[in-house]
Amino acid sequence: MLAVLLLVLLGAVLFDTRRRVMALEARIAILEAEAQPLPVPVAPEPVRVVRDSVEVSPPTPTPVVTVRRTPWTEAVVQPKVEPEPEVVNAASIEDVASARPAFGFEELFGRRLPIWAGGVTLAVAGVLLVKYSIDSGLLSPVIRVLLGLIFGAGLIAGAEVALRQEERVRDARVRQSLAGAGLATLYAVILAAANLYHLVGPGTAFVGLAGVTALAMVLSLRFGAPSAMLGLVGGLAAPALAGADEPNIPLLSCYLALTIGGLCALSRTQRWMWLGVGALIGGAGWGSLLLLSGALDLASSLSVGLLILAIGIAFPLFAFSGSRATLIRAASAVVASAQMAALIATGGFALLHWALFGLLSIAFLWLSGREPALRRLMPVGLAVGLLLAGAWPAPAASSFMLVVLGLAMIYGGGALWRLWRPAGGLIEAGQVAGVALGGLAVSVLHFYRGSATDDLRFALIALVASALPAVAVAMGWRNPTRRDDARLALLATSAAILLALxxxxxxxxxxxxxVVGIVAVALLLLAARAGDMRIEYSGWAFAFTAVASLVSGDRGLGELGRLAGLGADAGPAIALLRWSGVALAQMLYAWRARLAEGRLVAQIVATLCAYGAFAQVVPVLWLAPIVALGLPLLAEGACRLPPLRLLPALATLFLLTLLWAAEPLLAWIDPAMLSLLGRPMLVSLLPDRVDMLLRLALPAALIGLAVIRGKQAIGLIGRKLAVIAAGLFGMIALHILYKQAFAIADHAAFVRAGLAERTLWEGLLIMAGWAAWRRFNQREIGLTLVLAGIAHNLLYTLLLHNPFWAAQAVGSVPLFNLLVPAFAIPLIGLWLVGRMAPEPAERCMRYREGAYMVLILLFAFTMLRQLFCGPMLNLPYLSAGEDIGRSVLAIALAISFLLWGIRRGGRDWRIASLLLMLGAVAKVFLLDASGLTGLPRIASFLALGFSLIGIGWLYSRHLRVDARHGRAES
Incomplete structure (x- = not known):
């Protein structure tokens, strides 16, 4: 039976599988019918390449196959077909290789080097021939020299023959090597004749070497650059190789000028820049050697100076052209300036040397006018001239004046003439400023001795020097391009510096x-008139320099100490003039400047300077009220301005007010913090009444007035900070004044009147909070005051100085003593908090009711203690009657809590009643009953029993009523 069932089940599965396969085949057929053929790359056209009649067959293309996309078809990968190798004719390869330029082994060692090696070999051969003749003694020195000259001339003649037979030789290097070997031989022969055989003197040898150099330059025009190279090296080395111990410097300078000039001319005609640059470098080296040779006489100095001028200015100007010429001329001019400075320094700063430097400066001026790119040379020359004038040891006044005036005329006059023309710019403005400032600086360095006569003389010199940039400013005032750069600002700044000096x-x-403040104001006004913000930036520098100079030096430090009430009154009129002048300058910047950030800073500085002016003449006692008085006055003026316009000044005054209040605040905070640890806050530890009034009370009132009068001037955050500060100052001032009224100065007075003082203060706080809430509609202020009163009571009266454990007199009459108001204050305060902030109070209802319970219990037991002990409750003994009274009081309070809880529906009160009753029962059974006998013991048990029965009856009745109400509601 089981087998039959399995067969039936298997047949059903096979039938269902066959049905699914047929459906799937139908779906595939539909998809194949709808599918499009995938794109297959088309084979490129066959290309037939022919290489010298050799046909290269293209590869056989792969047949294109159409592929239809099916659900199982992801991609079709075509087989990669490698191209067949291309057949190229070998002859074509050789032709291509021969067409390309090659620089291989044969080219280098077969065609190029041998010719040059041959020329060098000939020169060496000439030297060896001369050496052989010397060693063997075959020829006399004269014959040797003559043969050497003939050999050198023969080599040069061979070069000429090679040139004339160009069609046969077909290589320019042959004649170049022969000419080079001939020139080298001539140089060597002349040197041997002079230094080895002493046949000729140094002068004759020098002339011979110069002649060979001239010959080399001539041959370079005929044979090429190698001859020029030998002429360069030989011409520059000839003076050193001639061997003269004491050379004729004028003659040597003339030779160097001619040689270097010739080489530079050859460099220009042949366009060999390397030759001219090498000549200039060699000439600069010779100039340095001549300067280091020692003191030069008049003729030598003149010749060396003219050589420096020629090498630094003339030769670079005419020898070079193109894009690199400007750089070469600038470098040469800078080197010439340095060498001219060395000539002046080593020559004792003679007027002749200064005249040469003047010629160099005039050349600079002319060169910068000819090539605008070289305008940067002028500041270099001016800087060198001023440095030399500053380094001039003990100059005569007349000579020094001539030199400085000459520098001013060349550099200042030229710059002034070019300043506002199209070619002028910042470089010329810097020259004008440099001439004026640098001339005054070097004059002060040499001739200022600090006397009254010197002061007057240099004041006039500074005024005259300031005229140069001032004239430059006037010349460019109507120039339309003056706002394009900082020329006007630079000139105005330099004139301002000179006027200040x-x-x-x-x-x-x-x-x-x-003085500096006046100059700063002038620059501000000039910037506004000129519409140039750069001048204002310069004015800001002068403005803050005025502030820095105000507080510098002994006088400045003394006046600065007056701001904090320190220091003596030394010259109050002068101090007032100084501080008020700087304050006015800063106020003008705060009012008229265009730089917004600077205006804010200037407001702050102006406020501080104005306060400093008052501090110089006002007694220290009244500085704090005057500062605070400035707040409402400034706030009143700010109402007529845009909002927050004077906020920095108001904030500065507010900060000064806080600083003046810091001392009494700290004097109050110190005992206040110690009072948190239980130390009495005695009046002897607090600030006196004058400090309280002038630094706290009056500033608090004035801050409040400023808040009222200047709401828009200080903003929302400013108002909040001001209100907090005014409230804090006022509360502390009132507290100090209140402490002064009770005058608790020692511990005995604190025991006697401490509780009364605290209770009255707490009551005043809560009354003030109620008044602020009800009368002035200031809920936040009122709530703050009420909470402060509650916190003060809980901390000081009920915790730190509770009469139970602290020595505090409460009064001798029961119910008519300080305990009633002391405990009523927190109860009333909590009730007021619930009225003033109902929603938060509702959320904290359980905590408030718990506080009520604790306060009632403490008050009841404290009153019981006072009934038995009198005014001092911290006595160490406990009477039997008071002990029984505590039990009875606990039971009475438990019944009262229960009745109140039933009436108000307060479960917390009922639970507190039960806890209190349980505590009373435990006390009666465990403590009270064990110590009593007779009627008192019976009375205690009777009272406890009736109380328990009453409480049980009340609970049962209350619970039945609650159950009935619950059924009715259900």
Whole structure:
């Protein structure tokens, strides 16, 4: 039976499988019918390549197969067909290889080097021939020299023959090597005749070497660059190789000038820049050697100076052209400046040397006018001239004046003439400023001795020097391009510096801040008139320099100490003038400047300087009120301006007010912090009444007035900070004044009146909070004051100085003592908090009711203690009557809590009642009953029993009512 069932089941499965396969085949057929053929790359056209009649067959293309995409078809990968190798004719390869330029072994060692090696070999051969004749003694020195000259001339003649037979030789290097070997032989023969055989003197040898150099330059025109190279090396080395111990410097300078000039001319005609650059470098080296040779006489100095001028200015100007010529001329001019400076320094700063430097400066001026790219040379020359003038040891006044005036005329006059023309720019403005400032600086360095006469003289010099940039400013005032760069600002700044220096020299030292401040104001006004922000930037530098000079030096430090109430009154009128002048300058910048960030800083600095002016003449006692008085006055003025316009100044005054209040605040905070640890806050530890009034109370009132009068001027955050500060100052001032009224100065007074003082203060806080809430509609302030009163009571009255454990007199009459208000204050305060903030109070209802319970219990037991002990509750003994009274009081309070909880529906009160009752029962059974006998013991048990019965009856009745209400509701 089981087998039959299995067969039936298998047949059903096979039938279902066959049906599914047929459906799948139908679906595949539909998909194949709808499918599109995949794109297959088309084979490229066959290309037939012919290489010298050799046909290269293209590869056989792969047949294109159309592939239809099916559900199982992912990709069709075509087989990669490698191309057949191309057949190329060998003859074509050789032709291509021969067409390319090659630089192989044969080219280098077969065609190029042998010719040059041959020329060198000939020169060596000539030297060896001469050496052989010397060693063997075959020829006399004269014959040897003559044969050497003939050999050198023969080589040069051979070069000429090679040139004339160019069609046969067909290589220019043959004649170049022969000419080079001939020139080298001539140089060697002349040197041997002079230095080895002493046949001729140094002068004759020098003339011979010069002649060979001239011959080399001539031959270079005929045979090429190698001859020029030998002429360059030989011509520059000839003076050293001639062997003269004491050379004729004028003659040597003339030779060097002619040689270097000839080489530079050859460099220009043949366009061999390397030749001209090498000649200039060699000439500069010879100039340095001549300068280091020692003191030069008049003729030598003149010749060396003219050589430096020629090498540095003339030769580079005419020898070079193109894009690199400017760089070469600039470098040559800089080197010439340095060498001319060395000539002046080593020559004792003679006027002749200065005249040569003047010629160099005029050449600079002319060269910069000819090539605008070389304008940067002028500041270099001016800097060198000023440095030399500064390094001039003990110059005569007349000579020094001539030199400085000459520098001013060449550099300053030229720059002034070119300044506002199309070619002028910042370089010329810098020259004008450099001439004016540098001339004054070097003059002060040499001739200022600090006397009154020197002060007046240099004040006039500074005024005259300031005229140069001032004239430059006036010349460019109407120039339409003056706003394109910083020329006007640079000139105005230099004139301002010179005017400030004139004031420093001509006026007393204490006027320095005023002078600089006046110059700063002038620059600000000039910037506004010119519409140039760069001039204002310069003015900012002068403005803050005035502030820095105000507080520098002994006088400045003394006046600065007055701001904090320190230091003596030394010259209050002068100090007032100094501080007020700088304050006015800063106010003008805060009002008229265009730089927004600078205006903010200037407001702050102006406020501080104005306060400093008051501090110089006002007694220290009144500085804090004056600073605070400035807040409402400034706030009143700010109401007529855009919002927050004077906020930096107001914030500065506010900060000064805080700083003046810091001392009484710290004097109050120190005992206040110690009071948190239980130390009494005695009046002797607090600030006196004057400090409290002038630094706290009056500033608090003035801050509040400023908040009222300047709401828009200080903003929302500023108002909040001001209100917090005013409230803090006011509360601390009132607390200090309140402490002064009770005058608790020692521990005995604290025991006697401490509780009364605290209770009254806490009551005043809560009353003030209620008044702020009800009368002035200031809920936040009122809530803060009420919470402060509650916190003060809980911390100081109920925790730190509780009469139970601290020595505090509470009064001798029961119910008419300080305990009633002391415990009523937190109860009333919590009730007021619930009225003032109902929603938060509702969320904290259980905590408030718990606080009520604790306060009631403490008050009840404290009153019981006072009934038995009198005014001092911290006595160490406990009477039997008081002990029984505590039990009875606990039971009474438990019944009261229960009744209140039933009436208000407060479960917490009922639970507290039960806990209190359980505590009372435990106390009666465990403590009270064990110590009583007779009627008292019976009375205690009776009272406890009736109480327990009453409480049980009340609970049962209350629970039945609750159950009935619950059924009705259900």
């Amino acid at each position: 004139a004031g420093i020299f001509g006026l007393a030292g204490w006027t320095l801040p005023l």
